[in-house]
Amino acid sequence: MRKIGCLGIIAALLVAVGLWVAHGWKGEGPAARPIAFTVPQGATLASAAARLEKAGAISSATRFRLQARVFGGGGSIKAGEYEIPAGASASQILSILQSGKALQRVVVIPEGLPSVMVRDTLMKADELTGDVAAPKEGSVLPDGYSYERGDTRAAVLARMQAAMTRYLAGAWKARKPASVVASPEQAIILASIVEKETGKPAERRTVAAVYSNRLRLGMPLQADPTVIYPITRGRPLGRRIRQSELRAKNGYNTYASAGLPVGPIANPGRLSIDAVLDPAPSKALYFVADGTGGHVFANTLAEHNANVKKWYAIRRARGEM
Template identity: 65%
Template sequence: MRKFGCFGVLLILALVGAAFWAAQLWGGAGPGTRNVSLMVAQGSTLTAAARELEKQGAIRNADLFLAMTRIFGDDTPIQAGEYRIPARISQSDILKMLQGGRTLQRFVMIPEGMPSILVHERLMAAEQLKGEVDVPIEGSILPDSYAYNRGDTRQAVLDRMQSAMDRYLAEAWERRKPNIAVNTPQEALILASIVEKETGKPEERRMVAGVYSNRLKRGMPLQADPTVIYPVTRGKPLGRRILRSELQAKNGYNTYAMAGLPEGPIANPGRASIDAVLDPETTNALYFVADGTGGHIFADTLEQHNANVQKWYALRRARGEM
């Protein structure tokens, strides 16, 4: 009886030890010494994924991994996609990642005010996207970060960018304030693109929108430098001073040579600039000029504006820029 009791104790200890070992093997740090990528094709099995994981060193043994999934996991199918398997990740977490579809997310980021020609370049340079796209219509893209998976098409990503702009512009138009200077969502988009290019300070957007709204209502030319540059570069940086001939050019965009809005947007404006145009600052200002800090000085009268311009020129001369 005593020998049987000792044997029973040893058996229990062995079973407890085995269970502890299995739990540690399942939930403890894995053998992987580096991050690896795993592609799971549509309809692929956990067995095939386990073989690839073993080959890449993320798990020790595929058959043991599969056995432990039957003990500790469940029969939820794994999801197709590209996975980034971190070094030392546990086998338990690998299964959760594959079953939960926590695929590797890639992003293409479109900053506020980026012209469509540069959006096109960014899309074409995005890794692991497939297919070609044309340069999108100016103003049709909502600036944001867009996630995509390996193998997605550029057209699919572009469609999401444009759908996002359509939705936001429609929602913003419904919230517009009364007596604004624009009459349609398209006009709001055009003016927002000018506001976007005129100021890099978020707190100025509504004030700049207020100035341009005042000018539109009075039939004054907007005299926005970015509208002069756009036909020359299609939105890319000019890299030099604007020529007098460019200020006088008549091309549908130059707001020095005509009153009213240009014929189309000159960039892809962000949400804040769209909102600013639809809820501009209430102001009497009709002019503004740079103040040397990245912002602007605003003026109600031409006399005040001319004085501010002279201050700006004096500052530029002091900096050796003129």
């Protein structure tokens, strides 16, 4: 009887231990909010469990280790930075750490951002390492770029530039006969002007047509952003352009000289590159703001002057003049 009683106690203890180990394996965990958790190279399950408990992701490091051995399938945890969701169970947490799917951060380069501000964006990006110089203007393809903690800014920038090289090569091969640019480099220069002149995607091909028509006729492009670029390197001017700046000859000012400027004035996006390589079938030579955030286009100077008068009337009604 005593032997049977001892066996019963042992069995009860084993059941209790089993229940303790199983508790919380699939149920909601204690994390009240998402937790960024890093597994260093060479970390053991024991060290990771202790840090998970300290971070509030699990309630017991000891139980988590036992659960991992009993239910974890024998897989090892992998180095990397992970996001532990709020309320994640021990089972979910172990799966995350065994997956190797590290947390991805994203740095976003908007269309038309000048290279000095590309550098600013990279320098402000969390968890990137190292310094980087402002890239060559027009060499970066605007987009969102993912990275992991500890990646270098130089490596991320290299991916941005490689993306531009690939996209421009494909777009150049697909260019249409109406395109006026003679090289991929000229395409980037003109696309950067189109990018800065309109924020409306639907207008880009027509703006590209205006500048293409002007280039064919030998007319100055007269693009305000090209006047601003040598003054600020693409940063906002913060004031109106001065008459002296409209007359300045510096390689960029398209009021003072006909033809394309000597280089890009920003990093153009895909739509602007496509627009200059396939401009709209338009004879327009002029455009001016229409008061809605877009532009109105004209084939003749007389039409353009009438449109300018309408724009001035809108500005006066708004108290801007």
